[in-house]
Amino acid sequence: MITTLLVVVIVLAIAFDYINGFHDAANSIATIVSTKVLTPFMAVLWAAIFNFAAYFYFTDHKVANTIAKTVIEEYITLEVIFAGLVAAISWNLFTWYYGIPSSSSHTLIGGFAGSGMAYALFLGANPIEAINVNATLKIISFIVLAPVIGMTISIIITLIIINICRNARPRVAEKWFKILQLISSAGLSFAHGGNDAQKVMGIIFVAMIAGGAVEATSDMPEWIPLSCYAAISLGTMSGGWKIVKTMGTKITKVTPLEGVSAETAGAITLGITEHFGIPASTTHTITGSIIGVGVVKRVSAVRWGVTISLLWAWVLTIPVSAVLGGLTLMVIHYFL
Template sequence: MVTTLLVVVVILAIAFDYINGFHDAANSIATIVSTKVLTPFQAVLWAALFNFAAYFYFTDHKVANTVAKTVIENYITLHVIFAGLLAAIMWNLLTWWYGIPSSSSHTLIGGFAGAGMTHALLTGASPLDAVNMQYVIKIVSFIVLAPIIGMIISVILTLIIINICRYAKPATAEKWFKRLQLLSSAALSFFHGGNDAQKVMGIIATALIASKVIPDFEAMPAWVPIACYSAISLGTMSGGWKIVKTMGSKITKVTALEGVAAEGAGAVTLGITEHFGIPVSTTHTITGSIVGVGVVKSVSAVRWGVTINLIWAWILTIPVSATLAAIIYAVIYYLK
């Protein structure tokens, strides 16, 4: 049944997807802007185009299905989803304001799980009964694994490229790598769209199931993926310049060659995890990839103080989002 609360939840979900786009725009465009291959305006248009292009390829919606199953169905209500989305939006806006590239994926999942666990607690059940540990463990483990995989792949790609091009003229190589960056950033934007838009699709599908508008995930209407891919693309076009600065220059200085390696590594990592339906953080992945290309130059080329601050933001994202959602849901519960 379509209710006012369902409409509000869907609008909030699409709003979060838009915020996700401008919050995570840096993932796709930071290196291509820092190497001056494209202007910031050209870069966000380029990234947004490939964000939306993912709609035509990722039709299995494996990541969306994983997100939808994070909380056990018996503990999902529209109020739970509302509280989770509101908490996720608050944390995303706060980290964007301070230029911290935290994970939009994990704040969404943390908020959803936190509200679901609070619902279970307030209705006399164990909080852990509300979450599907099989999916939660997979998601949490990739907080660590995604940046490490991205870093390892970027180190390997950088070393391969350096060895292949060791006899090339620097000016010629630079020109070619700037062209190749268009392809690598397009690939990263493509997989970013495919991974992140699906997370909101999973939340909207869950809201529709909870409202008995659709019977199950497979019956998700066609407008949901179109709306989600459109929202994240529009958000990317809005840019997130504070985070672009952090990703593009504060971690390590990136050349065109290194930009190709970092973006290529990020795209490969996201492609692998999407294949297995794992909702990883594109932010964590590309940060690990950028650290990887910096380490190849030298360990001191990476600004570890900045990197450690980012890691703290990653560690805090799920518990802070879950706590915010728990507080919001508790207030709603007692006001009903």
């Protein structure tokens, strides 16, 4: 049965996916814009194409399943999902406005978990009982692990490239790396679409189950992944220029060689996490990768003050979103 609230929740979820696209567009295009390989418009168009192309490859929906299991089923209602989405959208827009590259993934998870915990309180239960602790801890651990893995891989790739190309003429090498950056940015956009679109797919499918529109044992309707990949691609085309500036220039100055290393490292890391069904943050991953290429030059090449500010945003995202989710559910419960 399709209710008005279910329709509202689905629309909000797709809107969040769109916002995720333009909020996280910087992850895919920051280095390729800062190295002037592509113009900003061509860069977002390039990224959007490969965001959507992921629809044809990532068909196992492992990340979507993890997101769907963040809150225990008996504590999931349409109101809980609605409150979580409102919280996630609010924090995403706030961080986008101030140019803070926070994690859309963790925003969504925090909002959903916070509203689920608030609902458990209303039922007189322990809020922790509403959370799938194992799934949540796995997600939280990758706040640290995703950027560390991305940084490690980018350092290794950069060192390999430097050694292979140490005798190459600088002008010829730069020309080739600008071409290669088209490939590496496409790979990162492909992995970004495959990882991030699935997060909203999981939320919509859970909403359909909670609203009685489908059975829990049913396969996910095909329109859900199609609409999610389309929404994130359109969002990416809308850009996110404030965050592009932060990612592309404020952390460290990036050359085409370093852009190839960072983007390739980010794509590999996201591919690994998607394989294991872990909803890792694209933002955290590419930030760690950019730091890695900066460290190879010299530790002082990384603007650590900016990096520490980003770390605070990462740490605060889940708890702030959870509080917003809980408060939104309280407003719904008591006033609507």
